[in-house]
Amino acid sequence: MDNLENRKHYISWPVLALMAFVTVIGFDDLIYNFKNQGMGVITSWILMLFLYVIPYSLMVGQLGSVFNKEGGGLSSWIRGTNGEFLGYFTAWTYWAASIPYVVDTANSVVVGLGWAINGSGKFQDDMSNSQFALWTLLIFVVFIMVQSRFKRSLELLSSIGGIAMFGMTVLFVVMAISSLGMGGHIATQPMNLGAIIPKFDLKYLTTVGLLIYAVNGCELIAPFVTKMKKPRREFPKSMLMLVVMTAFLTIFGSFSLGIFFDAHHLPHDLKMNGSYYAFQALGQQYHVGNLFMYLFAWTEVIYLAALLAVLLDAMTRMLISDTGQKYMPRFLRKKNRAGLPINGYLLTCFLSGFILFLGIFLPEMNDVFNWLLNLNGIISPGVTCWIFYAFMRVRKNPERYPSEYVFIKNNKLAWTVGFWALMVTAVATIFGIAPQDVAEFSSVWWHELIINVVAIVVLIGLGALLPLITKREEKYGLAFSRLQWILMLLVVVITVVLGVYLGSAKLADRNLLVIGDAVIGIALVCLLGWRRPK
Structure with missing residues (x-):
């Protein structure tokens, strides 16, 4: 009887593969990268699968097995290999990377609602950037309130919605290819071997980060590795099944997009509206009007809305609880009567509003959407670097980190593979800082480059400041007085405003603005060093 109970x-391994599949790839990921690389993305997907996804997922499996008693989280891997502070900083960067993601998710909810209600992109076409930001912030406030009451229902809804989204994606691929047998034609011409070979230039390097962003997330299934009966034998099977399913979806999905879109002349708003255009075209091909588009739009809205609510809660709780008392200020750990870290939610809303503000002065709403998406292609791969760094540390000292599942028995070879993955991800992160979807070295290009840097510095830099604030709390009982908080907030606001204006300023004005930002930055440092609050 005990054995039967344990088996339950x-x-x-097929279930684990499906769990990983839901976290790794989606229809929107196909659209985003098709816009960046056209039909050449097919070759990129093949290279990514064999040179990146396979070793990445198998490394995650070993890390999950090594640190199974700590839940298998990314911060616990770094904490276990590099100490408490780096573990905290990893938790912070993982959380900071979630900020652009949840903002992008909220934006997608707004876009999806427009299509689901109007059956077209008219809703967002008639909307200004400030209205777009206002709607997004409104969605944040609503879902922060909703998640505390219906959390469990929303978690279930997001899981069901995720599976439904993949079902819609598979449906699109199968029906798109089947349409060719019904007299359909391929929009991308010529469709030959040359069409699927990308041009490996500087522009290509700036788009690799978004490819990595599309396929990462496998670390979320790491805690389940030790729940398999025979991880050493079954986990590689799961990852092989994951790669096969991902290969089918990415390769045939990208080919299917080439059936309906001319890869040489893509709509400028493909990243924002491409998913709806695709299902609209599918419905026209099968003479059912907008049926498939409406099905996809409502599936997208329901899934993303539930996901957003769960993310807003999970990421805040993870940060506050995982970092503990040593590095997280007391005011951020404060909870209300319902046990919710209310100030943590306020920080999430504040930083989300900050990200929205950075993009509000871009020319069009489509530019805002693309910039936010591409910001994910910078920050998310940057955080993924921690995974490979932790793996390298484990394989450098294998006797200290025993594991039931081991990826590559030879430690030197395993370390080299980890180093390879780290370098690829780091290079993609650095090149991803260069703006996409706009003319190179135009005023908008410079604007996006500067706000990319500002966003990264603020999101990551704040994580380095919080331990200093915690030390002041321990020393003085109160980190800063009300006057000090007001002055620092004022300095930060002025710095951000100047940074945003810097992006749109004329070249002659930029040197002066850079000097002004530097002076204000020094003032902020001086304020942080201000002695005992009165």
């Missing part, structure tokens, strides 16, 4: 808790 094992996860089979």
Whole structure:
């Protein structure tokens, strides 16, 4: 009887593969990268699968097995290999990377609602950037309130919605290819071997980060590795199944997009509206009007809305609880009567508003959407670097980190593979800072480059400041007085405003603005060093 009870808790390798599949790839990921690389993205997907996704997922499996008692989270991997502070900083960067993601998700909810209600992109076409930001912030406030009451229902809804989204994606691929047998034609011409070979230039390098962003997330299934009956033998099977499913979706999905879109002349708003255009075209091909588009739009809205609510809660709780008392200021750990870290939610809303503000002065709403998406292609791969760094540390000292599942028995070879993945991800992160979807070295290009840097510095830099604030709390009982908080907030606001204006300023004005920003930055440092609050 005991053996039968234990078997009930094992996860089979096909189930684990499906769990990983839901976290790794989606229809929107196909659209985004098709816009960046056209049909050449097919070759990129093949290279990514064999040179990146396979080793990445297998490394995650070993890390999850090594640190199974700590839940298998990314911060626990770094904490276990590099100490408490770096573990905290990893938790912070993982959380900071979630900020652009949830903002992008909220934007997608707004876009999806427009299509689901109007059946077209008219809703967002008639909207100004400030209205777009206002709607997004409104969605944040609503879902922060909703998640505290319906959290469990929303978690279930996001899981069901995620599976439904993949079902819609598979449906699109199958029906798009089947349409060719019904007299359909391929829009991308010529469709030959040369069409699927990308041009490996500087522009290509700036788009690799978004490819990595599309396929990462496998670390979320790491805690389940030790719940398999025979991880050493079954986990590689799960990852092989994951790669096969991902290969089918990415390769045939990109080919299917080439059936309906001319890869040489793509709509400028493909990243924002491409998913709806695709299902609209599918419906026209099968003479059912907008049926498929409406099905996809409502599936997208329901899934993203539930996901947003869960993310807003989970990421804040993870940060506050995982970092503990040593590095997280007391005012951020404060909870209300319902046990919710209310100031943590306020920080999430504040930084989300900050990200929205950075993009509000871009020319069009489509530019805002694309910039936010591309910002994810910078920050998310940057955080993924921690995974490979932790793996390298484990394989450098294998006797200290025993594991039931081991990826590559030879430690030197395994370390080299980890180093390869780290370098690829780091290079993609650095090149991803260069703006996409706009003319190179235009005023908008410079604007996006500067706000990319400002966003990264603020999101990551704040994580380095919080331990200093915590030390002041321990020393003085109160980190800063009300006057000090007001002055620092004022300095930060002025710095951000100047940074945003810097992006749109004429070249002659930029040197002066850079000097002004530097002076204000020094003032902020001086304020942080201000002695005992009165």
